[in-house]
Amino acid sequence: xxxxxxxxVLKQIxxxxxxxxxxxALLIITKIIPHQSYFxxxxxxxxxxxxxxxxxxxxxxxxxxHGQRGMEYLLSLPYSRLKLIxxxxxxxxxxxxxxxxxxxxxxxTGGEYLxxxxxxxxxxxxxxxxxxxxxxxxxxxxxxxxxxxSFFSLFICYGLLFLILWLxxxxxxxxxxxxxxxxxxTWEHASYLPALILLVGSVFLLPFLISFVLSFKKFDIRPAxxxxxxxxxxxxxxxxxxxxxxxxxxxxxTGTGYRQYYLTQDHKLIESRSYSGIKIYEDNKVHKxxxxxxxxxxxxxxxxxxxxxxYNNIIRLNTADYxxxxxxxxxxxxxxxxxxxxxxxTIAFLERTEKREINRKRYFSDNQLVLIDEALKEVTRIxxxxxxLEKSYAPTLIGTDKIDGERFWLICTGKYRKNQILRIxxxxxxxxxxxxxxxxxxxxxxxxxYTEEEIIISKERKGQFEIIxxxxxxxxxxxxxxxxxxxxxxxxxxxxxxxxxxxxxxxYARLSLENFEIEEFGETKGYLQFFYPDKYYLVETAHVASAxxxxxxxxxxxxxxxxxxxxxxxxxxxxxxxxxxxxVIREGKKVxxxxxxxxxxxxxxxx
Amino acid sequence: xxxxxxxxxxxxxxIGRKKILDNTSLELQKGESVVIAGRNGSGKTTFLKxxxxxxxxxxxSIKFSGEVPLEKIGYISDQLSLFENYTVKQGINFHASxxxxxxxxxxxxxxxxxxxxxxxxxxxxxxxxxxxLSLILAQKPEILLIDEIIHVIDPYLREKFLEAxxxxxxxCQTTVVMVNHTFSEIEKIPERVLVMEKGxxxxxxxxxxxxxxxxxxxxxxxxxxxxxCIFKRELSYFREYFVYPFNEQLRKKFPxxxxxxxxxxxxxxxxxxxxxxxxxx
Numbered sequence: 001x002x003x004x005x006x007x008x009v010l011k012q013i014x015x016x017x018x019x020x021x022x023x024x025a026l027l028i029i030t031k032i033i034p035h036q037s038y039f040x041x042x043x044x045x046x047x048x049x050x051x052x053x054x055x056x057x058x059x060x061x062x063x064x065x066h067g068q069r070g071m072e073y074l075l076s077l078p079y080s081r082l083k084l085i086x087x088x089x090x091x092x093x094x095x096x097x098x099x100x101x102x103x104x105x106x107x108x109t110g111g112e113y114l115x116x117x118x119x120x121x122x123x124x125x126x127x128x129x130x131x132x133x134x135x136x137x138x139x140x141x142x143x144x145x146x147x148x149x150s151f152f153s154l155f156i157c158y159g160l161l162f163l164i165l166w167l168x169x170x171x172x173x174x175x176x177x178x179x180x181x182x183x184x185x186t187w188e189h190a191s192y193l194p195a196l197i198l199l200v201g202s203v204f205l206l207p208f209l210i211s212f213v214l215s216f217k218k219f220d221i222r223p224a225x226x227x228x229x230x231x232x233x234x235x236x237x238x239x240x241x242x243x244x245x246x247x248x249x250x251x252x253x254t255g256t257g258y259r260q261y262y263l264t265q266d267h268k269l270i271e272s273r274s275y276s277g278i279k280i281y282e283d284n285k286v287h288k289x290x291x292x293x294x295x296x297x298x299x300x301x302x303x304x305x306x307x308x309x310x311y312n313n314i315i316r317l318n319t320a321d322y323x324x325x326x327x328x329x330x331x332x333x334x335x336x337x338x339x340x341x342x343x344x345x346t347i348a349f350l351e352r353t354e355k356r357e358i359n360r361k362r363y364f365s366d367n368q369l370v371l372i373d374e375a376l377k378e379v380t381r382i383x384x385x386x387x388x389l390e391k392s393y394a395p396t397l398i399g400t401d402k403i404d405g406e407r408f409w410l411i412c413t414g415k416y417r418k419n420q421i422l423r424i425x426x427x428x429x430x431x432x433x434x435x436x437x438x439x440x441x442x443x444x445x446x447x448x449x450y451t452e453e454e455i456i457i458s459k460e461r462k463g464q465f466e467i468i469x470x471x472x473x474x475x476x477x478x479x480x481x482x483x484x485x486x487x488x489x490x491x492x493x494x495x496x497x498x499x500x501x502x503x504x505x506x507x508y509a510r511l512s513l514e515n516f517e518i519e520e521f522g523e524t525k526g527y528l529q530f531f532y533p534d535k536y537y538l539v540e541t542a543h544v545a546s547a548x549x550x551x552x553x554x555x556x557x558x559x560x561x562x563x564x565x566x567x568x569x570x571x572x573x574x575x576x577x578x579x580x581x582x583x584v585i586r587e588g589k590k591v592x593x594x595x596x597x598x599x600x601x602x603x604x605x606x607x
Numbered sequence: 608x609x610x611x612x613x614x615x616x617x618x619x620x621x622i623g624r625k626k627i628l629d630n631t632s633l634e635l636q637k638g639e640s641v642v643i644a645g646r647n648g649s650g651k652t653t654f655l656k657x658x659x660x661x662x663x664x665x666x667x668s669i670k671f672s673g674e675v676p677l678e679k680i681g682y683i684s685d686q687l688s689l690f691e692n693y694t695v696k697q698g699i700n701f702h703a704s705x706x707x708x709x710x711x712x713x714x715x716x717x718x719x720x721x722x723x724x725x726x727x728x729x730x731x732x733x734x735x736x737x738x739x740l741s742l743i744l745a746q747k748p749e750i751l752l753i754d755e756i757i758h759v760i761d762p763y764l765r766e767k768f769l770e771a772x773x774x775x776x777x778x779c780q781t782t783v784v785m786v787n788h789t790f791s792e793i794e795k796i797p798e799r800v801l802v803m804e805k806g807x808x809x810x811x812x813x814x815x816x817x818x819x820x821x822x823x824x825x826x827x828x829x830x831x832x833x834x835x836c837i838f839k840r841e842l843s844y845f846r847e848y849f850v851y852p853f854n855e856q857l858r859k860k861f862p863x864x865x866x867x868x869x870x871x872x873x874x875x876x877x878x879x880x881x882x883x884x885x886x887x888x
Binding site: 222 | 622623659660661676677678680682684686688689690691692701704705706728733778787
């Protein structure tokens with residue numbers, strides 16, 4: 001019996017395989033789809049073909065017997081009904097799995113950008129449709145009826161999932177976003193959602209499958225309505241139960257989303273929840289910010305304003321009047337980089353279009369420096385037509401200035417140890433200023449760049465950057481606030497702090513911007529944080545120490561501000577965040593706040 | 608022939624609101640041969656399909672004696688259901704593998720001059736019937752169920768068919784249950800006659816004693832209701848009454864001309880006549 005089923009399945013898939021291989025060639029040769037490569041036509045056709053195959057494999061359990069009047073003979077064979085469907089399902093399930101694996105291999109060897117829709121969505125539809133059509137295969141002999149019923153059932157499952165998500169959000173007071181509907185079908189982003197959907201979707205699949213198995217135990221050649229009546233007698237309560245279980249599971253597992261905290265320099269605590277929006281805590285009060293905004297980590301704090309990137313938008317939060325507004329929304333096909341800068345009333349960032357080649361390398365076209373004038377609400381775009389920028393993942397704006405009233409910007413791009421410094425003018429001219437062995441900086445109207453042995457200080461004179469000083473740097477210190485600095489206002493600084501690698505841990509030094517002397521002063525492991533204009537903090541991470549420690553660099557010294565010995569760094573859900581106003585620790589649901597200058601704990605009653 | 612092989616108890620089966628089997632019960636002995644007759648739609652084929660495991664009753668039970676595995680039930684349906692796209696050879700191989708048949712007897716196949724590479728769907732009705740029978744015979748079934756197929760085959764093949772069945776009964780003590788309208792076609796076989804009406808067996812007699820227990824009375828007038836009449840038929844100028852169970856005391860009490868009648872006539876009259884409920888008897 002199993003051999004018969006294997007032969008039947010093989011005959012069916014031979015036709016499918018031939019069709020899916022030949023059809024793209026036919027379409028190209030006959031110029032119905034002109035000017036396309038074979039694989040660019042093959043992949044989407046293959047994907048749609050597989051979905052149809054999944055349906056066909058499931059629904060055709062008894063089609064051959066019906067077609068050749070062999071149903072009575074089949075049922076009179078000496079097998080129980082369950083054994084019979086076992087013989088039928090096994091080869092079909094194997095065929096479905098083999099084709100899925102074949103698709104997965106092709107997807108990962110170049111097909112990723114040629115398919116019609118995302119892999120996760122395809123996989124869900126593929127398997128759901130197979131199992132649904134399989135469970136309905138005995139409900140009708142009519143192929144068209146099964147086709148409509150299977151696809152309709154699939155949409156019902158999706159519809160029920162959507163209904164559950166909507167209900168849960170309604171009950172929990174979470175603003176519903178059309179993005180969730182998109183996630184339901186494309187499964188992109190929001191990494192938790194695919195797993196949730198798969199689990200919940202499987203709960204909906206079970207009524208179909210269980211009803212099929214229970215009903216089929218008594219399957220016979222009576223009219224289909226007898227079987228269908230029995231099927232729905234099992235199916236209806238199970239689907240109801242599945243809905244309830246799914247609802248309870250989604251309700252339990254859907255928290256109020258991600259929570260992020262930030263402490264401002266005037267000690268206001270910003271709470272951002274992915275579904276509930278933003279709240280501002282100060283002393284004994286809490287203020288809800290109107291609008292559906294979500295902060296991950298502000299990229300800049302400037303007096304009462306916080307600036308944040310949210311997807312492809314830039315949000316500005318006013319902590320004085322508790323209002324947020326959308327400053328900029330990138331066009332859908334464009335991508336804005338993760339780095340932003342501000343000077344005067346202008347927000348600056350880079351925007352480009354990301355492309356991918358068939359060998360999966362990325363490059364960026366149509367690079368632009370985008371400037372948003374906050375006061376005038378104007379957007380200026382300066383095209384950056386420079387080949388190096390096309391392949392650079394994260395070009396950095398290191399400074400801006402004016403010469404004779406004309407503004408220029410300095411961008412650092414390129415590779416490690418071979419940074420190129422470019423000067424951009426408003427009319428789009430790009431000058432290559434030179435190379436830097438380490439990340440350069442622009443401070444006090446001086447360009448600080450590096451060779452292997454020296455620190456080069458240059459100043460702009462008559463349209464050129466002229467070297468004014470060379471500082472021996474045989475130890476290889478990097479005073480790299482270039483990447484840390486977000487405020488590009490040219491406020492005079494007295495010193496810079498930097499580091500170099502040591503045999504055991506990094507060593508820190510101070511560079512005086514008055515006499516250009518380097519003074520090495522300490523050694524410790526951690527990461528350096530810079531808050532404009534002159535605050536340097538070092539966070540010593542607990543994987544090298546028993547506790548988290550925060551230091552301040554000042555006047556050439558490392559000063560320990562606080563040791564957080566109670567913070568459990570082994571718990572991956574715990575968060576330690578250094579902000580301009582202090583430290584925010586999150587351990588589970590507890591939030592603790594410590595404010596600069598001495599990192600004493602402060603409390604917010606409404607938190 | 609005293610060993611029970613099948614016990615059917617209180618089968619009930621509905622399709623929609625229509626009762627097909629209504630508390631149907633039966634016991635069959637090993638080696639017994641039974642014919643089931645009745646009107647179209649009386650439930651005969653459905654009953655047979657229940658025995659063959661092709662239909663499940665809504666209520667009731669069918670118990671085979673512990674020694675009868677499913678492989679030993681042979682069923683030839685009225686649809687002559689087989690995998691039509693198979694060739695004769697493929698059909699034989701498939702049947703042999705499922706029913707664990709080691710030596711397949713090709714004698715019937717040879718008698719029909721069947722081409723082994725011919726598709727089953729291209730066989731004539733008679734060829735298909737004999738082919739199906741040859742498959743079943745190879746199983747050496749302990750129970751053989753045959754559903755209204757005799758009429759589709761010509762007299763020569765019919766004789767071959769019946770000979771094979773009788774041979775099987777002799778060799779293997781096979782219990783045979785046949786559904787048929789025309790008794791004359793199969794009169795060599797059945798030892799027991801059952802007549803089915805509206806899902807119930809209204810007549811269950813050994814064929815050799817049926818003639819003694821069932822008599823026909825032709826009368827121009829109504830017969831007394833005290834006479835146990837199983838069915839009656841009204842013709843142009845007279846009525847026929849089939850008296851069952853007949854005994855000699857009835858002859859004395861109700862002196863009518865009680866005539867012997869053959870099974871064919873009984874069944875024909877029954878189908879064309881009116882069944883009188885047993886409550887009247």
